[in-house]
Amino acid sequence: MSPGVAAKSLADLNLTTEEYEAICDHLRREPNNLELQIYSVMWSEHCSYKSSRVHLRRLPTRGERVLLGPGENAGIVDIGDGLAAVFKIESHNHPSFIEPYQGAATGVGGIIRDIFTMGARPIAILDSLRFGPLEKPQNRSILKGVVSGIAGYGNCMGIPTTGGEIMFDDCYSFNPLVNVLCVGIARHGDIHYGKASGIGNPVIYVGARTGRDGIHGATMASAEFNEDAQAKRPNVQVGDPFMEKLLLEACLEAMKKGLVTGIQDMGAAGLTCSTCEMGARAGTGIELQIELVPLREEGMTPTEIMLSESQERMLLVTERGREQDVGAIFKKWGLESSVVGTVIADPVLRIRNAETVLAEIPNRTLTDDAPRYTRPLSPPACAGGALPSLPHVDPRAALIALLSAPPIASKRWVYEQYDHMVRTNTLVLPGSDATVLRVKGTGRAIALSVDGNGSYTAAQPMAGAMASVAEAARNVACSGARPIAATNCLNFGNPEKPEIMGQFSDVIDGIAEACRALGVPITGGNVSFYNETAGKGIHPTPVIGVLGLLEDATKVVDQWFKAEGDVIYVCGAGAVSLGASEYLRTVHGLSAGVPAAVDLKAEQALIDLCVDAAARGLVRSAHDCSDGGLAVALAESGFAPGGLHGVSVALDALGSENGDFALAAFGEGGARVVASVAPGDAAAFESLAARVGCPARKVGIVGGNALQLAWRGVRVVDVAMAELFEAWSGSFARQLQ
Amino acid sequence: MTKHKVRVIVTLKNGVLDPQGLAIKHVIDSLGKTGFEEVRQGKMFDLVVTAETSQAALAAAQDAAKTVLSNPILETFVCSLVS
Amino acid sequence: MTKHKVRVIVTLKNGVLDPQGLAIKHVIDSLGKTGFEEVRQGKMFDLVVTAETSQAALAAAQDAAKTVLSNPILETFVCSLVS
Amino acid sequence: MKFGIVIFPGSNCDHDAYHVVKHVLGEEAVFLWHGDRDLRGSDCVILPGGFAYGDYLRCGALAKFSPVMQEVADFSAKGGPVIGICNGFQILLECGLLDGAMLRNASLRYVCKHVYVRVETDRTPFTSIITPGRVLKIPIGHMEGNYYAAADTVRALEDEARIVFRYTSPAGEVDPAWNPNGAMAGVAGICNKARNVVGMMPHPERASEAALGCEDGKIIFTSVVRAIAGSCV
């Protein structure tokens, strides 16, 4: 090692001595400072996936509808009529802890760019959030900042935020999670890739000027936080959704006019990442004239320019001679565009200042050939342990407590801050299991849901991961859409700890198995490690987004009961458990036990039933049972936007002979859906259920003003729907005051 | 105890992007008004504070500016007494 | 031609409700900070203007403040040269 | 008839308005670029919702300087029907084509939801076929919809029946509990003295198709089609 590069400065760059030696091997010389900095960001966990890549390979990524799997900016699936859905989920956890508003806002901005980079028009956003308990003022202010940041950015862009989820646990107090999914629609022929093709073609920089924001953001996302997290604050990026809106319109217009050969946004590691990746993907190189990069601040060094994570910037390649045409489109939208480099035959990233070469790096050594580690892993200890015997609680009080618990209570306070109707495609407004968006110009619709359950995954990583895939797919199926593909965001602690890698590996296996069984290949995703502050980590939290296709948009189903006298069925099978349940946590203050095993065969049969029954118009509503179990699902089905519907249900009909009432009413797990069916369709519905091999038990009827649950012939719960609704609907806002 | 008026000016730190300022400058330029080199937007708060002395009022305002009115990650502030 | 710095302060007219100011006062109160009688929020713009004289720069700023930066229905403004 | 829909940088309900005019009503629709001084022969101009110029400075404040707004002003001065929806309403206020200003919602939060508005007058092209008193369910989506005007302005609006829409309960009662943003006098929409320029915060284009759960907004577009057809005969 050169005397100039002390071990200390390597540590500051998050590089090991071995990695430094590998860099020297790649370059066949010692790197200069700029080169070393470039390696440092590109080999950071965030950019290189060095700890996760060996595991991610186990995920299923192929399927008949998959047009493009992981590797590009987003995944692409065929949705018929020559159209494709382009979608992906991303995390912005660390920045959102440091500055909740801007962190969340720029997270939204980043994932939107990933979608329109591919030539797709973004049509919806979903957000999956994790916070510490609302009792702590700091958690409340993080939540408020994050929600208004998402709203501030998405609303201004005119992209509706139509769904999401929010869960709470103390492990997220110093490490909130902000995962955002964006989906767009493109014609097959209009899809664009991040490739620098065509030797001699100009490389054009568009969008905001480069400032000192977010330098080393990727490195920050690749290390644990400690008390001096505050000291890292100068890294904070500020989002400009107005600029991004212009960029979106201008880029789509340039693509439509055939002016774009390759295009990529500047996300983590900014200009560095986009220049080396675009070259590496095309087998070419890029020569960048650093003095041509538009700057916002004076006196920026080449390193600062290369590492800046200023937002709202894109890099594109056009054919030689079309620079003016590109410039004219961006000018029309009030944006600057500057030629900053050229595509070259040498497979390198070459950075020059006028005639001087400042850096020259074989680009694949920054991307595909970056280090990958098979980190030591230890099998996760089964955290949950056995369930203690639980004291008796008043079932009515338990139900009310559950309905007002933050994870279950209505999220209206949140989604009313999001414009969820712009673009006029939202067929099912937020509040139901899945969001459903029509695809204008076709008779179809797509449905999406994001789900994850850190408590389950902490207790049993593999089963927890499978449950998340199953829940997301089930939510989508409830709307009548057939699940066709998935994306995933894997939020974990420090991968250098064997127990964390053990969790990670198990979670991958769980996702892989469930995705395979349910026919939803993974088309993309994101890994966020180092979600630890002062050595304390979060629950392993995989978040799964599933996308479904509804062939006939007029057949869409939502979760709300529609009419008095409709027959209520509990459909599906599979074990139910109080382990790691919301009931245990909210009512008994315990986190113990393990979640129910996931029966993927039963899940598939249930999906078939939901989708087929919707297609035939046999179901009036379908709502999956998840947090809080069957009793909560029944109540939620009754909270219809047009007015409350009571229900009267006998839980014994479920055949849970050897359990007790709490298990039947509040147990979680199992492939279960509450469906309501018009009396005249009951016979047809039952025979369809028999045909697809999915149990469907008639448990009661819709009607009255109360929720009534009977158990062994006794009416155990009888409470006015209005009272339940009050507990559920106002709770979130009350707790945030 | 008397009432004192304190003005708090909150500005973005140097180097922090000011999208609003940029958009406003752009419009001023496009109206043909020349000479505007830079526009940066900040916030202003007028506080009426009851305190024994003007110095105490200023100190109270400074405290509010630090804890409530500004975001130390992005902004800095200055407080001054107004007669 | 030299560069001059002008600060524009835009305030809500008396009598115009200031929901943000009220909410901020509420937060300050709820933190147990006492003595805050009133909080009103305004806007501040720092302009860098190139002009022959500082008076010309001030006039240019005044013009921008009147036509662009403030809304006469709600707001009034004051411009001042900053050294 | 031909609707012209203005695109400002940052408009984002432009395509939604276009969709309703063209595909739901079956009328002709053209986009009008903010930088052009050309209304392309439009019979009615729509200033759509969104965040023109990012809503930076104040909502609508920067959009008023767009060249197209001079044309819109001339068109309206000649009696041409103009409707500003949400951000479009804010722009009309900033331009002075309508009276008043917008403050931030009383909740200080952006709010997107369905609200109820009572139609107060049929003496505008956009309400020409609606019986006054009828309650429409239409969504809103804004951060600054808290209508403000000096007391004498509000009095004039009342006296001249220039409040076109007012937030009410589903039964049509004025009730602060059903006012989503704190707007003075429950104002959800107003018109100018000549009654041909209307601004409204709710989004009728989001409530014009059964598939979206609500069609109450469509009658606002149908009204102007009828009004123009009538004035041509």
Ligand SMILES: Nc1ncnc2c1ncn2[C@@H]1O[C@H](COP(=O)(O)OP(=O)(O)O)[C@@H](O)[C@H]1O
């Ligand atoms: N952060 C959020 N953003 C937008 N919508 C949300 C958010 N959190 C919850 N919702 C909406 O509230 C409803 C209930 O959410 P949740 O209880 O997580 O549903 P489920 O248990 O069926 O997954 C869903 O329609 C969901 O999309």
Ligand SMILES: [Mg+2]
């Ligand atoms: Mg659900």
